[in-house]
Amino acid sequence: MKVAIIGAGLAGLYCAYELERLGIRPVIFEKNSFIGEPFSHVTAVVDITHRPIKDFVKHLKDEMDIDIKPHNLLTKIVHNGPNIATTLKGDFGYLFKYSKDDDSLKHQVYYKLKKTEINFNIVGDYETLSKKYDYVVVADGTPHAAKELGCWQQWLKTHVRGATVHGDFDPTSLVMWINKDYTKNGYVYLTPFDSRKASMVVITSDVNEREIDRYWELFLYTENIKYTIVEEFKLEHISGYVYPRINDNLIFIGNSAGGVEPFLGFGHVNAATMAYSAARYIAKGISFEKQIKVIMDRNLEMREFRKAFNMLTNKNYDMLIASLRLPLAKQLLYDTNINISKYGGWILKKLMKENMRL
Numbered sequence: 001m002k003v004a005i006i007g008a009g010l011a012g013l014y015c016a017y018e019l020e021r022l023g024i025r026p027v028i029f030e031k032n033s034f035i036g037e038p039f040s041h042v043t044a045v046v047d048i049t050h051r052p053i054k055d056f057v058k059h060l061k062d063e064m065d066i067d068i069k070p071h072n073l074l075t076k077i078v079h080n081g082p083n084i085a086t087t088l089k090g091d092f093g094y095l096f097k098y099s100k101d102d103d104s105l106k107h108q109v110y111y112k113l114k115k116t117e118i119n120f121n122i123v124g125d126y127e128t129l130s131k132k133y134d135y136v137v138v139a140d141g142t143p144h145a146a147k148e149l150g151c152w153q154q155w156l157k158t159h160v161r162g163a164t165v166h167g168d169f170d171p172t173s174l175v176m177w178i179n180k181d182y183t184k185n186g187y188v189y190l191t192p193f194d195s196r197k198a199s200m201v202v203i204t205s206d207v208n209e210r211e212i213d214r215y216w217e218l219f220l221y222t223e224n225i226k227y228t229i230v231e232e233f234k235l236e237h238i239s240g241y242v243y244p245r246i247n248d249n250l251i252f253i254g255n256s257a258g259g260v261e262p263f264l265g266f267g268h269v270n271a272a273t274m275a276y277s278a279a280r281y282i283a284k285g286i287s288f289e290k291q292i293k294v295i296m297d298r299n300l301e302m303r304e305f306r307k308a309f310n311m312l313t314n315k316n317y318d319m320l321i322a323s324l325r326l327p328l329a330k331q332l333l334y335d336t337n338i339n340i341s342k343y344g345g346w347i348l349k350k351l352m353k354e355n356m357r358l
């Protein structure tokens, strides 16, 4: 069977790996000359956002028999509100390195491929490829093809401004800030590469390209951030919904299939799930939709959660962050397997109604 994959991002690479396991030799078309990201950063997989999956690295091993080494364990989350901060410690998930370096996450998957042909510096055109291959997996990280085919519904556009910074960090921590003044409907996060270097990123929606610079400056000023900035990047993130996700012999996965969840902008777990599900659909005919139902439902729930979260004020943010200090709240949020995306939006809306009544 002839299978082409457009894009050697995480989704494309995981899909190739699973296809190989199932006896298929795919061909990848990658527009860049390299594997990895043009800029370095550290991403997180936080277990609570991907329930019922408890441990993502173990999940990948169980599902695909692949050994992925995280850059670090995530054992501390600092939640900074406008006036209150709460630090929680525990086994929260993992940190992964995205870069052009050999130890980046994408390289780990890339080096495990044994039979896949990768064509670098080639822009994959889904129309041409769909005539030459039995299946074409669209994993280019953009809504381009889905838009052209009329199966893309845009949910939100976020602007991202980030940097690599030098300072003193706890390498197993994630630091988050929420403050309407400089994050609007978004957040700022800091994820360390090591004890001296970290990624610091402002993500916000409902702003234009110029406003993101103002939010960035306001964040640095308000929080009195004095880290040395060594490398900066800016990008646009689009999140949305693709349906149908199979169009003749085209299968959409990862960000191209609306795989980025609309609350925090996380896409790693969804990309992996869609990737191995697409491979099993191609090789064994197992329904793609049935395999990815859990994650697509979760994306819809996360959208509701985001809408409810956007209604909160700075006072509400402080209340929420203060409530994390309560042993019961911490236990419910991080120590049980409760579905946060499903019930979180409902709880927040109730809270807002109560607030309005007061």
Ligand SMILES: Cc1cc2nc3c(=O)[nH]c(=O)nc-3n(C[C@H](O)[C@H](O)[C@H](O)COP(=O)(O)OP(=O)(O)OC[C@H]3O[C@@H](n4cnc5c(N)ncnc54)[C@H](O)[C@@H]3O)c2cc1C
Residues within 6 Å of the ligand: 006, 007, 008, 009, 010, 011, 012, 029, 030, 031, 032, 036, 041, 042, 043, 044, 045, 122, 123, 124, 125, 139, 140, 141, 142, 160, 162, 201, 235, 253, 254, 255, 256, 259, 260, 265, 266, 267, 268, 269, 271
């Ligand atoms: C700054 C930032 C921070 C993030 N943080 C997190 C996080 O903390 N946790 C998390 O879970 N997720 C995070 N994400 C999202 C996550 O990285 C992605 O959802 C995930 O990597 C899946 O991406 P993908 O493979 O679908 O697309 P991509 O990684 O974008 O890969 C697409 C690939 O296709 C190639 N390509 C594009 N067009 C073509 C074409 N026409 N022909 C051939 N090749 C093409 C590109 O060069 C690229 O290699 C973050 C993303 C960014 C940008």
